[in-house]
Amino acid sequence: MSPDDAKHLISRISLGDRAAFSTLYDALSGRLFAVTLRVLRNRAEAEEALQDAFLNIWRRAASYDAERAGPMAWLVTIARNAAIDRMRRRREAADIDDLPERADEDAISPELAAMQSQEAAGLHACLEELTAREAEMIRTAFMGGLTYSELAAREAKPLGTIKSTIRRSLLKLRHCLER
Amino acid sequence: MTAPDRDIPEGEDQLAAEYALGVLEGEARAEAAERVRTDKVFADRVEAWAMRLAPMAETLAPAAPPARVKAAINARLFGEETSSAAPQSRAGGFLESLAFWRGAAAFASLVAVAALSVLVIAPEAADDGARFEAGYFAALRADDASPVVLVRYDAEAGELVISGPVDRDAAQPVQPELWVIPPGEGAAPQSLGLIASVSGDLTERVAIDAETGRRIAQGATLAISLEPPGGSPTGAPTGPVIALGAVQSL
Numbered sequence: 001m002s003p004d005d006a007k008h009l010i011s012r013i014s015l016g017d018r019a020a021f022s023t024l025y026d027a028l029s030g031r032l033f034a035v036t037l038r039v040l041r042n043r044a045e046a047e048e049a050l051q052d053a054f055l056n057i058w059r060r061a062a063s064y065d066a067e068r069a070g071p072m073a074w075l076v077t078i079a080r081n082a083a084i085d086r087m088r089r090r091r092e093a094a095d096i097d098d099l100p101e102r103a104d105e106d107a108i109s110p111e112l113a114a115m116q117s118q119e120a121a122g123l124h125a126c127l128e129e130l131t132a133r134e135a136e137m138i139r140t141a142f143m144g145g146l147t148y149s150e151l152a153a154r155e156a157k158p159l160g161t162i163k164s165t166i167r168r169s170l171l172k173l174r175h176c177l178e179r
Numbered sequence: 180m181t182a183p184d185r186d187i188p189e190g191e192d193q194l195a196a197e198y199a200l201g202v203l204e205g206e207a208r209a210e211a212a213e214r215v216r217t218d219k220v221f222a223d224r225v226e227a228w229a230m231r232l233a234p235m236a237e238t239l240a241p242a243a244p245p246a247r248v249k250a251a252i253n254a255r256l257f258g259e260e261t262s263s264a265a266p267q268s269r270a271g272g273f274l275e276s277l278a279f280w281r282g283a284a285a286f287a288s289l290v291a292v293a294a295l296s297v298l299v300i301a302p303e304a305a306d307d308g309a310r311f312e313a314g315y316f317a318a319l320r321a322d323d324a325s326p327v328v329l330v331r332y333d334a335e336a337g338e339l340v341i342s343g344p345v346d347r348d349a350a351q352p353v354q355p356e357l358w359v360i361p362p363g364e365g366a367a368p369q370s371l372g373l374i375a376s377v378s379g380d381l382t383e384r385v386a387i388d389a390e391t392g393r394r395i396a397q398g399a400t401l402a403i404s405l406e407p408p409g410g411s412p413t414g415a416p417t418g419p420v421i422a423l424g425a426v427q428s429l
Contacts, residue, residue, distance in 0.1 A: 051255065141200055
């Protein structure tokens, strides 16, 4: 599915078009399920989060602004947020300390690189400009939904060190992406 | 070290980035979340960062979810099990064919209200203000199969005339409310007032002022939602949208 197809479907969904919603689900649920699975690392929870994500896609389609965001970026952000919401509720409820694995597995395969959006290509190029440690920290925080203190515990580093690494990396990313 | 951006305060953008990345916690996160709700500029920065970072998640290897997920989504949004099992009777009324909207209402803190363009707007009146007075109408419905509610503008009386089946479920304490959604991205619906149940050949009239009448003529969308008695408590549609359609000039 091309970005234009996805944009068109989202705009149809904003009009209450259930057939478009079904088509979008069939085409992209696998990619969004990958996101909720990656964040939650639990199939049952990832399925629930995927449900939440599609409910939000249905409800928020009218707020999608194609001028400001590519459709995949918008969709995966909704999926990631749904997964992180679930993860935080679980942590608050049970205080489970099952931190996700390292981020190396998020390195992209050539097949997927071929279908990535222009924005994705830009971001990956900019992540390459960070030091390996900075890039890994950003990826781990993003894909694992980890907070500063969770990152600090995981890396066994002082909180201040983690914060300054992340902040420096974000600043570098922005300057790189704006070039 | 790169030079700080001249237009954006560094601390602001950093906070937006941290919030979008998800690393904030506790009070800092709660404060940032509150600002997203109340500060449009900050919210836009967070959104921009979310979109910058999102491509990291675009390239994960897809994993097919089991079929039950789609079924559960349809059930949660549309109350699907019942509507596909029982064929709708056309005489059964407007609401019966709209079970999905009611299903959605159970959790819809936000009902997506948008234009279902069932009819094409005829734009030729746009260059001639006087012709707006000639009137316009909108055909409102929920989906391709549902009956049409017609809304006509009576310029002389300054009223919208609503005809067609706007039933309401007698068992539910709800009242239909008419909304106008101005043209343009993200425009908020504005209430035009409550309407009584209309059925058979009865019509219902809602008075509007001339300025509102003119604004509606300029390509707005009309919608009807079901609200608590007395109307929406929030000033925005809170209940299920039972019909909507684009205005077109006569």
